[in-house]
Amino acid sequence: DAEVVLVGRSNVGKSTLMRELTGHNVATGKKPGVTRKPNHFDWTGQSFMFTDLPGFGFMSGVEEDAREAIKTDVVRYVEEHADSIIAGVLVVDGKSVIDIIDRHSDAGEIPHDVELFQFLQDVDVAPVVAVNKMDKVDDRDERLNELCDRLGLYPPWQQWSGEGGTIAPITAKNGSIEPLNEALRGHFREAKRDDL
Ligand code: GDP
Structure with missing residues (x-):
């Protein structure tokens, strides 16, 4: 499955x-x-x-x-x-993720979110970053570009989709998760194609 x-x-x-x-x-x-x-x-x-x-x-x-x-x-x-894993969804809180990553980096640690993202890449599981709670984020593009930067992806965030990683801004609370659904549908199609 x-x-x-x-x-x-x-x-x-x-x-x-x-x-x-x-x-x-x-x-x-x-x-x-x-x-x-x-x-x-x-x-x-x-x-x-x-x-x-x-x-x-x-x-x-x-x-x-x-x-x-x-x-x-x-x-x-x-x-x-x-x-059998077609995608790895890394869920982060769009409002706090940058601060948390930077705090750990400044303390000389590898931030867990960064570590997980790299881990998914290392095992060839396509990473989909579900950036949640976007309803609380004002400077949307800036924030998402910063996240790209922290994850080692070149901004702008909009260019990231597919095997190399996807940035999917969502608001789960309101059911606004279409960018994530779209990414998952894409990975499904690809998995099917590979099966044939
Ligand atoms: P979990 O611990 O990761 O499973 O998180 P929960 O699903 O229990 O959610 C933690 C808190 O975040 C709850 O108070 C949710 O209502 C809130 N939350 C979840 N999604 C959103 C969202 O898209 N926007 C906002 N503002 N809050 C959210």
Whole structure:
């Protein structure tokens, strides 16, 4: 089955987005470190799965080695399923993502969002960055270009779609997720074509 994985810090709106994508009330276990079972869904007439992966070192209050163990699990999961995974959706909060990335960079750390993005690229899973909560962002283009910059993508953000990565600004809360749907549809078509 084709599979789409979702990753992202807590509170970025992953549950809200999953509900929008699937029409289901998905329990995206808030408990850190719990690997969730893949959920099967029918989406635009296709049978496939959305898999909500546990935080990739995103949880606060979790010991460093527990964090590393979760990260290892996530990496292994994605590596093992890389053939059926058609896209990796990295959900970020458009309002706060730049500040969070810069704070970690300034502290000499690799920001988790950046690390995850690069990880998806490394395992050849097309990264789709769902930049959520755009209803709270005023300087939309500037913000999205900054995000490109932090992720190592050349601005302008509008040029990013397809295998190299997609920037998909959304407002999950209002159901405005068309740029994400469009990206996923594109990856589906491509996966189908490759099957033939
Ligand atoms: P999760 O922890 O990533 O699963 O995040 P949730 O789906 O539980 O959402 C966290 C908070 O963000 C909730 O208060 C949501 O109502 C809010 N939220 C989710 N999507 C949006 C959005 O598009 N815009 C705004 N302003 N808030 C949102």
